[in-house]
Amino acid sequence: MCIFASNNKFLIGxxxxxxxxxxxxxxxxxSKIFTSLHKDxxxxxxxxxxxxxxxxxxxxFINRSLRNGMQVIxxxxxxxxxxx
Numbered sequence: 831m832c833i834f835a836s837n838n839k840f841l842i843g844x845x846x847x848x849x850x851x852x853x854x855x856x857x858x859x860x861s862k863i864f865t866s867l868h869k870d871x872x873x874x875x876x877x878x879x880x881x882x883x884x885x886x887x888x889x890x891f892i893n894r895s896l897r898n899g900m901q902v903i904x905x906x907x908x909x910x911x912x913x914x
Contacts, residue, residue, distance in 0.1 A: 857892065858903075867891060 870891050878884040
């Protein structure tokens with residue numbers, strides 16, 4: 831059984847077998863990311879402070895970093911398995 835989120839609600843979806851195509855994203859980051867992360871979080875806190883209606887997330891940081899030219903290395907390890 832597959833459980834997924836939609837509009838902040840968890841829904842029960844279709845059966846997923848070992849042959850079902852799925853998407854799984856993983857980030858591999860070097861330790862250099864912590865310098866940028868620290869600076870970005872400090873800027874976030876300067877702008878938003880401790881407002882309970884805002885939150886800082888790693889995915890937002892990663893997306894912003896990608897738009898600003900962060901180096902990307904893509905590894906596709908599953909595409910050859912889809913037709914097995």
